[in-house]
């Protein structure tokens with residue numbers, strides 16, 4: 001049986017009515033057929049966190065992992081029985097099954113020739129196993145959340161380190177709005193590297209179709225799958241655009257399978273990833289990024305859960321560790337911590353009452369969700385939220401094992417000018433609460449200049465062990481992994497104070 005026949009037969013029984021789909025899908029792939037199926041899974045991850053994601057895959061799936069030269073992606077082989085576990089990975093954003101990897105694609109010299117090669121490629125690919133996996137995956141896939149555009153009031157909101165000017169009634173109003181309709185804001189959605197992304201528009205394909213074509217009858221046939229092609233292209237030397245590649249490859253995919261192109265309401269998303277001369281064809285296994293979890297009450301700079309996971313993982317939490325995010329915003333980091341490292345205790349604090357309210361609401365939504373899922377009262381989460389000022393924390397000296405925080409970049413949050421005072425004061429207070437010798441911290445900032453200067457004056461308390469360069473919504477940021485040195489914290493006096501002021505810029509309260 002040819003590949004196309006086999007793949008078409010596999011898909012024949014897929015019922016496209018949402019609520020019945022998973023039943024038909026699981027029924028139509030016999031267990032014996034799926035038992036020994038091994039495929040390569042590709043995953044997009046926050047750039048800079050490829051190694052962290054690879055470690056998670058190794059630990060949880062016992063599978064070795066390849067980090068792509070195309071930043072922000074990893075690849076690993078699994079047997080299909082592990083598909084559900086793949087969806088439970090915490091460090092990955094989107095998943096796809098690899099149809100074929102072409103490591104050294106010989107791009108011809110003219111655009112016409114290259115596009116012709118893409119057309120021919122569609123019929124030569126080994127679609128059958130990846131399509132079986134796509135079908136099995138339907139029961140694991142989370143459906144897309146309906147997104148709302150950022151509420152104008154919220155986007156205009158000026159929240160700064162000095163606190164919000166609005167009164168309690170506004171806070172209450174916002175909270176009730178949030179409860180009714182959670183805002184899904186995504187400031188971090190922009191591609192990490194300069195990549196051209198095009199999705200084949202249904203109309204383009206539709207207009208390529210011959211009116212008398214048999215396939216036009218498919219419009220009314222519910223058994224015909226709908227698909228789209230998305231092309232991600234990065235590289236300087238291509239003589240074609242991602243749009244052209246998606247269009248011509250997509251046209252050939254349509255002819256091959258007799259699927260119907262549909263830009264928004266598609267069943268299958270075919271991916272054409274091109275990086276320099278590497279071409280990878282895949283089928284998407286996620287409809288929306290897996291970083292969309294935990295958070296229902298969004299703030300202006302809510303961090304992706306996948307990035308929060310990565311930062312926590314860098315600090316290797318151990319059972320009974322006390323883990324603090326002293327500038328928690330909506331609580332993305334401590335909430336991810338409490339769901340993944342539930343044998344630790346997590347403290348979320350922020351000086352902005354709106355942020356603390358959002359964090360508390362996120363914790364409570366998560367609890368309600370888990371109670372509904374389990375159908376009983378649960379134990380709760382090992383987490384608490386509090387309003388405080390990072391410069392004066394109500395925590396005992398040397399009582400905290402890990403600090404993980406996302407500091408104000410000085411762009412959407414705070415100001416660069418204010419950071420020159422805030423950063424040294426933060427690092428100083430963090431060194432006080434963190435356990436000498438074993439304490440560690442993962443601190444994210446885009447204000448690297450200010451951070452480096454502040455850190456330079458505190459080498460006796462903090463040792464920088466590693467820097468992870470990350471891309472946050474197009475901003476070049478860094479996660480600094482610091483170890484607390486064994487030096488006991490002493491409140492500086494006299495000359496020591498002067499030296500600290502000089503070296504790191506810290507402004508002590510009684511300093512003029």
Ligand SMILES: C[S@@+](CC[C@H](N)C(=O)[O-])C[C@H]1O[C@@H](n2cnc3c(N)ncnc32)[C@H](O)[C@@H]1O
Nearest residue numbers: 302303327328329330332350351352389390406
């Ligand atoms: C980049 S945001 C954190 C976003 C957070 N990771 C999230 O997912 O929502 C920085 C946070 O630091 C807080 N912040 C600024 N100055 C502070 C201070 N002196 N004490 C405590 N929190 C402060 C801000 O209110 C803001 O919520």
